[in-house]
Structures are given as C-alpha cells and as structure tokens.
Amino acid sequence: MDLNTLKENSLFPVGEENTAFAAYFDGTSYLNMLTTQQVPIGNVTFEPGCRNHWHIHKATQGGGQILLVTAGRGYYQEWGKPAQELHPGDVVNIPPNVKHWHGAAPDSAFQHLAVEVPGEGTGSQWLEAVDPAEYAKLK
Numbered sequence: 001m002d003l004n005t006l007k008e009n010s011l012f013p014v015g016e017e018n019t020a021f022a023a024y025f026d027g028t029s030y031l032n033m034l035t036t037q038q039v040p041i042g043n044v045t046f047e048p049g050c051r052n053h054w055h056i057h058k059a060t061q062g063g064g065q066i067l068l069v070t071a072g073r074g075y076y077q078e079w080g081k082p083a084q085e086l087h088p089g090d091v092v093n094i095p096p097n098v099k100h101w102h103g104a105a106p107d108s109a110f111q112h113l114a115v116e117v118p119g120e121g122t123g124s125q126w127l128e129a130v131d132p133a134e135y136a137k138l139k
Contacts, residue, residue, distance in 0.1 A: 027051065
C-alpha cells in the first residue's frame with residue numbers, strides 16, 4: 001500500500017510529520033494524538049520502510065502498550081524472537097519492560113493506533129536502530 005492511498009482511506013487523520021521523535025525512527029513517520037486524556041492514544045503512520053528503533057516501555061507497575069493495526073502491512077518484533085507480520089485488525093499487546101520495535105514493511109505504508117497502558121513509573125527508553133541487514137530480510 002502506498003502512503004497516499006493509506007492517507008485517503010485512513011479512519012483517523014494522519015497528522016503531521018513526527019519530528020519530535022524523528023531521532024528514534026529510520027524513515028518518515030506521522031503522529032496524530034487522538035487523545036491525551038485518561039488513556040493516551042496516538043495514530044501513528046509509517047511510510048514504506050519506516051520503523052522505530054528498539055525501545056522499552058518501562059514501568060514499575062502496569063504500563064506497556066497496545067497496538068491496534070488499522071492499515072497497511074508492518075512488523076512487530078520482541079528482542080530474541082522472530083518478527084511478526086501485521087495486518088489491519090491485528091492487536092499487539094506489548095508488556096512493560098520488553099525490548100521491541102515496530103514499523104512498516106519495506107514495500108508498504110503502515111498505520112496503527114498506539115495505546116499507552118496506564119501504570120506507575122512509566123517512561124520510554126529508546127535504544128539502538130534495527131539492524132538494516134536484518135530488516136532487509138523481511139518481505
């Protein structure tokens with residue numbers, strides 16, 4: 001799926017280029033915070049080939065993240081495990097304190113809602129980029 005098709009058919013507005021977190025992404029992403037009240041939910045859109053760096057949603061209690069895939073094709077991978085291909089309708093429950101990354105497939109734009117699970121002592125720890133050679137092995 002190309003980015004223009006995704007934008008034209010998006011359930012939620014795509015938002016502006018995600019410059020605030022650009023240092024933690026390879027490629028271009030877009031962010032539209034749908035709400036910051038009660039449970040923060042952001043609509044995150046990735047251009048083909050865009051992915052975020054390895055990161056951890058830290059928490060001392062509760063926390064983590066839920067991804068609700070709404071468009072395109074992408075991947076989610078936890079450290080030490082194979083990457084999972086993602087499609088619209090997929091739900092990914094990311095436990096707190098688990099190193100992972102997510103983003104678009106090399107040939108498809110991708111979009112998900114990122115739901116921040118409330119908790120105590122929460123915060124994101126950004127780590128190294130996904131190895132380009134490993135990412136290139138994904139279809």
